[in-house]
Amino acid sequence: MIGAAPAPAVAAQVPGWAVPVIEIRRASRVYDMGGLTVPALLEADLRVEQGEFIAIIGPSGSGKSTLMNLIGCLDRPTSGEVLLVGRSVADLDDDGLAAMRSRFIGFIFQSYNLLPRTTALENVAAPLLYQGVGRRERLERARATLEAVGLGDRTGHQPTELSGGQQQRVAIARALVTNPPLILADEPTGNLDSHSGAEVMALLRSLHASGRTIVLITHDAAVASSAPRQVHIFDGRLVA
Amino acid sequence: MSLIELVRLALARLAVSRLRAALTMLGIIIGVASVIALVAVGQGATSGITQQLESLGTNLLTINPGATTTGLVRGAGGSATTLTLDDAAAVASLPGVSAIAPQTQTQAVVVSPTANTTTSIVGTNADYAMVHNFQIWQGTFLTPLEVESGLRVAVLGATTADDLGLDATAIGSTVTIGGLPYTVVGILQAKGGTGFVSQDDQVLVPLGTVTKYFTGSDTLRSVAVSVASADAMTSTTDAITGALRTRHSLAATDTSDFTITTQAQLLSTVGNVTSILTALLAGIASISLVVGGIGIMNIMLVSVRERTREIGIRKAIGAKRRDILLQFLIEALTLSMLGGVFGIVVGLVVSGVIDKIAGWPLVINPTTVVLAVGFSGIVGIVFGVWPARQAAVLDPIVALRYE
Numbered sequence A: 001m002i003g004a005a006p007a008p009a010v011a012a013q014v015p016g017w018a019v020p021v022i023e024i025r026r027a028s029r030v031y032d033m034g035g036l037t038v039p040a041l042l043e044a045d046l047r048v049e050q051g052e053f054i055a056i057i058g059p060s061g062s063g064k065s066t067l068m069n070l071i072g073c074l075d076r077p078t079s080g081e082v083l084l085v086g087r088s089v090a091d092l093d094d095d096g097l098a099a100m101r102s103r104f105i106g107f108i109f110q111s112y113n114l115l116p117r118t119t120a121l122e123n124v125a126a127p128l129l130y131q132g133v134g135r136r137e138r139l140e141r142a143r144a145t146l147e148a149v150g151l152g153d154r155t156g157h158q159p160t161e162l163s164g165g166q167q168q169r170v171a172i173a174r175a176l177v178t179n180p181p182l183i184l185a186d187e188p189t190g191n192l193d194s195h196s197g198a199e200v201m202a203l204l205r206s207l208h209a210s211g212r213t214i215v216l217i218t219h220d221a222a223v224a225s226s227a228p229r230q231v232h233i234f235d236g237r238l239v240a
Numbered sequence B: 001m002s003l004i005e006l007v008r009l010a011l012a013r014l015a016v017s018r019l020r021a022a023l024t025m026l027g028i029i030i031g032v033a034s035v036i037a038l039v040a041v042g043q044g045a046t047s048g049i050t051q052q053l054e055s056l057g058t059n060l061l062t063i064n065p066g067a068t069t070t071g072l073v074r075g076a077g078g079s080a081t082t083l084t085l086d087d088a089a090a091v092a093s094l095p096g097v098s099a100i101a102p103q104t105q106t107q108a109v110v111v112s113p114t115a116n117t118t119t120s121i122v123g124t125n126a127d128y129a130m131v132h133n134f135q136i137w138q139g140t141f142l143t144p145l146e147v148e149s150g151l152r153v154a155v156l157g158a159t160t161a162d163d164l165g166l167d168a169t170a171i172g173s174t175v176t177i178g179g180l181p182y183t184v185v186g187i188l189q190a191k192g193g194t195g196f197v198s199q200d201d202q203v204l205v206p207l208g209t210v211t212k213y214f215t216g217s218d219t220l221r222s223v224a225v226s227v228a229s230a231d232a233m234t235s236t237t238d239a240i241t242g243a244l245r246t247r248h249s250l251a252a253t254d255t256s257d258f259t260i261t262t263q264a265q266l267l268s269t270v271g272n273v274t275s276i277l278t279a280l281l282a283g284i285a286s287i288s289l290v291v292g293g294i295g296i297m298n299i300m301l302v303s304v305r306e307r308t309r310e311i312g313i314r315k316a317i318g319a320k321r322r323d324i325l326l327q328f329l330i331e332a333l334t335l336s337m338l339g340g341v342f343g344i345v346v347g348l349v350v351s352g353v354i355d356k357i358a359g360w361p362l363v364i365n366p367t368t369v370v371l372a373v374g375f376s377g378i379v380g381i382v383f384g385v386w387p388a389r390q391a392a393v394l395d396p397i398v399a400l401r402y403e
Helices: A009-013 A064-071 A094-104 A120-129 A135-148 A164-176 A194-209 B003-016 B018-054 B085-092 B144-149 B158-163 B207-215 B230-247 B263-306 B308-316 B321-358 B366-392 B396-401
Strands: A022-033 A036-048 A053-057 A079-084 A105-108 A182-186 A213-218 A229-234 A237-239 B060-065 B097-111 B116-124 B136-139 B153-156 B174-177 B180-188 B202-206 B222-227 B258-262
Touching: A022 A064, A036 A064, A036 A237, A053 A064, A053 A194, A064 A079, A064 A182, A064 A213, A094 A105, A094 B308, A094 B321, A105 A164, A120 A135, A120 A164, A135 A164, A164 A182, A164 A194, A182 A194, A194 A213, B003 B018, B003 B321, B018 B263, B018 B321, B018 B366, B060 B230, B085 B097, B085 B222, B085 B230, B097 B207, B116 B158, B116 B207, B144 B202, B144 B207, B153 B158, B153 B174, B158 B180, B202 B207, B222 B230, B230 B258, B258 B263, B263 B308, B263 B321, B263 B366, B308 B321, B308 B396, B321 B366
Parallel strands: A053 A213, A053 A229, A105 A182, A182 A213, B116 B202, B153 B180
Antiparallel strands: A022 A036, A022 A079, A229 A237, B060 B222, B060 B258, B097 B116, B097 B174, B097 B222, B136 B180, B153 B202, B174 B180
């Protein structure tokens, strides 16, 4: 699979299986710290097919976040290639990356990252705003997605009026509402008690069961054990 | 993202921090309100003064002693001794002059049986009423005989009569002016129009009584000249100038020791002065608009800093630079435009109140209103762009980590 020809652009529009959701080839990310170069990720290779549920496990400082930023189109590799649904992100500008995030990725963060003083419904609807979806449809889809994660009765609540587990479920609904090819979850249970954490993991497993592609990034092997496939990262190197 | 979505976002945000939004808007409100109020007051003053000047009399020339410097500002008061009663008589005999009213003036306390007031005592002749376009309300005006004899008779202005508690029945009664009794022979009809000098607050007495009992000299404060027709204004002005220069033995190179002012000159001078003042006031008020804009910029910068994480979240879920830029720009613009609208309301109320107190007509200039709102919009954009750019270029990775 390494060195495979880039998939033709057409293939990406066909739902699915012809193109891997993530394809990383010899990707490195080096930070320049005042003349001192610090490699955070070294020649990583990774391929995630559609419908996979994969956990990336590593201690803090291992390059986990760097890898997540690359997969999440928040950053570009210093060298090598990162392809998302067949599209290279290396040469995209900031707005190009934003467009990739908007179309292909649903983020779930450790600290939920809901918009403050904004209702659950508006929070879930927010990604659709940047896809140019009209207000009525936005709210309809957001409501449906909130119901799907079991929060149909919390649509008018603000983040501060919700428990941690509920907030994270709102965040999951927000990640799902655009129906993205990839769900990227960064320590989704890190701020939760074990009960809420188990609920969130159960939700992720059920999403996987319904065919979603999920990348879970965690330092916690127990959490990672939910995922059928596990990849370790250590000192900036991926170990399958 | 459509404009409606952006305005909705901005309004939702401003609703969250109402006090802050209100205080930020206050700068713009004050700026716009003061521009509108000051311009309206300036224009009200102009039209008030103009009305008053027009009521002073038509085809009127005024001869004043002393040289003018610029505009309405006259030279030193000490020079005001060059115009005499003989000069006035010479002017009266010139062709084109239909009547003259020599005037000398002093301030004195006037006492009636029930009240007293301090007002202008104008010594003049029987033609004063005609020259200055005054109508008599009760009694008669000064007669030539009374003036010639220097009788102690007085004609009261409407306001003065009112101040003294005198009505129509006061004709023939006695008031004390500067300690001496005068017989009230007439009361003038009010001209209306108040302002910096009221023509209705004065007492007219024969010229001779003022020179005899008050000023002690026969020099005049001014001579009002009624010209036979409007066409003759220029030629009459020239004739008066020539006659007075000859009488004052001025050489061709000397400047005149008197000035002749026409109504038209006065009107245009007043117009110039007030429009300069209005522009000046509006200029000063615009400074407060700029200050208000800086207030908006300040609060938007703080807002960008506080909402760094929100910006990071929005970028992570797909917001482009432009989306963030517009969100913050529209927020600043909403602040400034709302401030502008409230400012118009406040400005109109304030100018209405001031014009009412001053007795000027309320003049609202739509151009000013449009300009003020337009300017506040520009202020919003100019001072909103920089903070909005700061927000737009934030790196989402850094912004998401920001606490």
